[in-house]
Amino acid sequence: MSSGAINLCYCGSQKSFETCCEPFLLGTSFPSTAEELMRSRYSAYVTKNVSYIIETTSPKFRKYYNPKSILEWASGSKWISLEIRSSSENRVRFVATYLDENGQLTRHEEDSRFEKIADRWYFMDGK
Numbered sequence: 001m002s003s004g005a006i007n008l009c010y011c012g013s014q015k016s017f018e019t020c021c022e023p024f025l026l027g028t029s030f031p032s033t034a035e036e037l038m039r040s041r042y043s044a045y046v047t048k049n050v051s052y053i054i055e056t057t058s059p060k061f062r063k064y065y066n067p068k069s070i071l072e073w074a075s076g077s078k079w080i081s082l083e084i085r086s087s088s089e090n091r092v093r094f095v096a097t098y099l100d101e102n103g104q105l106t107r108h109e110e111d112s113r114f115e116k117i118a119d120r121w122y123f124m125d126g127k
């Protein structure tokens, strides 16, 4: 990395990765809002941080997620951008744009639900 260059965060926040999602991915701090969690999970897909995806999924829903298929999906996709459409305390609507494993431009629009357990935010499900 060239000195002085700002390494913008993958999540599109226009903040540097070091001051945005990286501390969450490293586990040195925790998202204080559902939107921050959503953004950090997107960055986790980009950086193929499968354990972060699993750990930040609500324990009730974790059984539906398979680390191997998360890794395959994260690796097979070329992540382009994240746009947050709206967010409230426990919901985030977003559009993630990526090239799928066939190079097809794909827009994934989702309305995600989150819950807070013992002061930590978790992803529940999306539709």
Ligand SMILES: [Zn+2]
Pocket: 009, 010, 011, 012, 013, 017, 020, 021, 022, 039, 040, 043
């Ligand atoms: Zn970020």
